[in-house]
Amino acid sequence: MKAPKVARTVRPWRQALGAVAHRAGHRSEWLAAALLMLRGYQILGFRLKTRSGEIDILARRGKVLAVVEVKSRATLDQALTCLTTKQYERLLSAGRSLLRQRPSLAGHVLRIDMVALAPGRVPRHRRGVVPG
Template sequence: MTAARQARGAKARLSGRRAEVLAAAWLMLKGYRILGFRLPTPLGEIDLLAQRGAVLAVIEVKQRASLDDALDAVTFDQRARLRRAAAHIVQHRTALRNTTLRLDLIALAPGRWPRHLRDAWMEGQ
């Protein structure tokens, strides 16, 4: 791997982490409690796991040039992986079993406020 490619990868990872921290702060301002940050599961990583009341939100964070690009960046396969990872978390954390599970997106774009899309993809989409 070239040094330039390694530098681009490091820059992208740092940008992604910053986006996740911004998204977590945005959610906390909206009354969510962050339960997990870059949460690994055997079925994949969850960017943010947050709870507000009886809602357990699995949050995918995407930073792109536009908010629409961020929404489009999450593929059907990725959404299915997130649902499986979320089910795994609920199954293994008894305190979360009575929550309503939701798959959300926090879309970030330069010069724009973060956009929180609740239930960003309906079941099966």
């Protein structure tokens, strides 16, 4: 027989920190989307959920479908180097899933991109990133 689930209470300070992080994440994604649009990308969606995971931004430019991961860290170097192999594989799987689900995207080439942000620095867009 399984033990009954115990309801966990969330401490108010932890909930407040989560809300701040959530807003900061949204701000970062909007900044990244603005940068991509300035570079000629069409934004197709934000925070798209798939069985493989969540895609921060889905963007298209020509026949390239970019699954964009947005990373915000204290420095640009930290942001640019924090994509793990596991995250990369998850993004690739999520992108492939979207390609299968949306017939309008047939014929597009899937690519994993990253937009790195850091306070006081110009955001950097990396195309075709690989984990490392």
